[in-house]
Amino acid sequence: MYKSFGKRALDILAAIFGLILLLPIFLVVLVLLLFANGGKPFFFQSRPGKDGKTFKIIKFKTMSDKKDDDGNFLDFDKRVTKVGTFLRKFSLDEIPQLLNVLFGDMSLIGPRPLLIEYLPLYSETQKKRHNVQPGVTGWAQVNGRNAISWEKKFELDVWYVNNMSFMIDVKIIFLTIKKVILKEGVNSQDNLNMEAFKGTKNS
Numbered sequence: 001m002y003k004s005f006g007k008r009a010l011d012i013l014a015a016i017f018g019l020i021l022l023l024p025i026f027l028v029v030l031v032l033l034l035f036a037n038g039g040k041p042f043f044f045q046s047r048p049g050k051d052g053k054t055f056k057i058i059k060f061k062t063m064s065d066k067k068d069d070d071g072n073f074l075d076f077d078k079r080v081t082k083v084g085t086f087l088r089k090f091s092l093d094e095i096p097q098l099l100n101v102l103f104g105d106m107s108l109i110g111p112r113p114l115l116i117e118y119l120p121l122y123s124e125t126q127k128k129r130h131n132v133q134p135g136v137t138g139w140a141q142v143n144g145r146n147a148i149s150w151e152k153k154f155e156l157d158v159w160y161v162n163n164m165s166f167m168i169d170v171k172i173i174f175l176t177i178k179k180v181i182l183k184e185g186v187n188s189q190d191n192l193n194m195e196a197f198k199g200t201k202n203s
Helices: 002-021 023-036 080-090 097-103 115-122 124-129 148-163 166-182
Strands: 042-048 054-060 108-109 135-136
Touching: 002 023, 002 042, 002 097, 002 108, 002 166, 023 054, 023 080, 042 115, 097 135, 108 166, 124 148, 135 166
Parallel strands: 108 135
Antiparallel strands: 042 054
16 A cells, blocks of 8 residues: 555645755755856756656756766766865765656665666576665665665665665655765765675676
């Protein structure tokens, strides 16, 4: 009952409540990024959702579009802005994803939607993370986030898919709030992004 109806109802209510509650922060960040990013406050990117179907994820834009002389984007550390670093540290760049939840592309809780190029790299077991809607936060995020390996993260994602329930979702929500406040599980300020996933050995 929860998986087929209750979870979506919870998503809609939580997304509406979250957007209303965070509206002042949303507007302040929006104005800051309009100046910091030359009038481009949002970042849009295609990501795989349930069953691998793609959608456009919405986030606050935390990096500039600076390129080298050959037209290639500079490394992450050279493009992330000061405002972007702050937003990432407190996960404020994720707030616009509540709109993805309202649109039905994402759930509040689920495996994080990663890059499309990772799809052919997953093992058969890891592919199960796409059996449910991707989430703004998830079981892997409250059990290590960027501080754990890709393999462990996918193991936690699949565990969630196999054990999803209302009580687990409520637990993840409260643990997410705790971790955001304490800034737990995030890499150092100089390396906020994980290394790219290159496939699991012997998968």
